[in-house]
Structures are given as structure tokens and as C-alpha cells.
Amino acid sequence: MIYVNNLKKAFGSQQVLKGLNLTIPEGQSTGIVGPNGAGKTTLIKTMLGLVKADSGDITINNIRLNGNYEYRRNIGYMPQQARYPEQMAVNDLFGLMQHLRGEDPVYLDELIEEFDLNKELQKSLRALSGGNRQKVGAAIAMMFNPSILFFDEPTAGLDPRSSYIFKERIQKEKESGKTVLITSHIMSELEQLVDHVVFILEGEIKYYGRIDDLLKENRQERLEGAIAKLMEEPGS
């Protein structure tokens, strides 16, 4: 379970998270949606301790985040734009991850196979195509089999086949009881992958609940229509 309580974050004079409250259930998948700049990545980074909140609390699996980042061992994170040591070969990067963690990966070979990364292993990170870079990020997020997975726009830049394979993988992770959090601008993708949706607008949560309920409440058949309706609401 992840609890977020009255979370606030400003960058300079811009209040980016305006007192967010959220309970993310264990073993289910949640989509975070909202326009560009709404605060989705900032929320995820705050949960990971990569951005320090100005106030509020986050509790993950009963551990309150207060400068002790041991809980992060249980979280696999695929960033929107990963920064890597660019001159390093992909294979060496996987090795470095293993070394830093002091643990053998649980299913790296399987992920390399699934994402068709065998031909890329000897290439330096700087020589990878954008999509293959994404796949390396995905493999790093999942290789140690963490119980919580955060994916920030995971399929942006992937070709249709890779995107399909990746979504199958996320389904598998979900079915094995993981807690999955995904940000995406592709509503059809979220319909396939998540049970709950958080809609953030200008740093505030405008909706949090089951996708089915959101569709019913807004008399919509598709998530895209329901989110568009929420954005039209007065005060939004």
C-alpha cells in the first residue's frame, strides 16, 4: 500500500503539487493521467525520494519516507528519460546494476530475450536508438523482480510490436500480484493495463477511483472521453 498525505512541492514560485492525498492499493495497477506539466513525474519522483517534498508524508509498505531510502529496493522505476553513463556498453550497465545492488538479477535473460536486446548488448548507451534505450530502462526496472513498479510513459517511442510485448509484460507483472503505477498519455493503453486512475490537473487530484466508475459517472465508454469531460468541468 502506498499512502500519500497532503503532499506539497514547489519549484521556485511554481506550486507543482498542491497538497495531494492518495492511497494506492497493493497488488493492483493505477494509471496517472493529466496534461503536460500537471505534476505526474514530480509525484513519482517524490515517492522515490528523487525529489524532496516541501511538506506532507509518503508511506510505502508501512515505511514512512524520511530520508531512509532502503524501501527503494522494492521499487522498480522506469523513468521517462533515463540518464546513463553514455560511453558504457549495455551489458556493462546491467552488470553495474547488479554490482551496485549486490544481488543477481531474477530474470534479466528473459527480459533481454523478450525485448529483443541481444543485438544491442555490446553497443554503448549513446549508440542506442530511442526505443532500445526505453527497453533497457524497462529491463533495469524489472530485472530484480521488485514488488512495486513505476513506469513513466513506458511505451512512448516504442514500435507497435515492442509496445505490444511490453504491455504483455506489464500484464504478467500485474497478474503476479505486483503494484503497478503507470503514467501515460495513451488512454487506450491505460484502459488495457490499469484498474484505477488518478487524474491530476495543475498539481491537484481531480479524480481518483476505478476506471469503470469513472466511465459510468461520466456516461462514457472510453477513458479518453471521460478525462476530456473532467477537464471541461467548471473549476477544473
Ligand SMILES: Nc1ncnc2c1ncn2[C@@H]1O[C@H](COP(=O)(O)OP(=O)(O)OP(=O)(O)O)[C@@H](O)[C@H]1O
Ligand atoms: N527540477 C525542476 N525544476 C523546476 N521546475 C520543474 C522541475 N521539475 C519539474 N518542474 C516543473 O514542474 C511542473 C510539473 O512537471 P512534471 O514533469 O511533474 O509534469 P508531468 O505531469 O509529468 O508532465 P508531462 O506529461 O509533460 O511529462 C512543470 O511545470 C515543470 O516545468
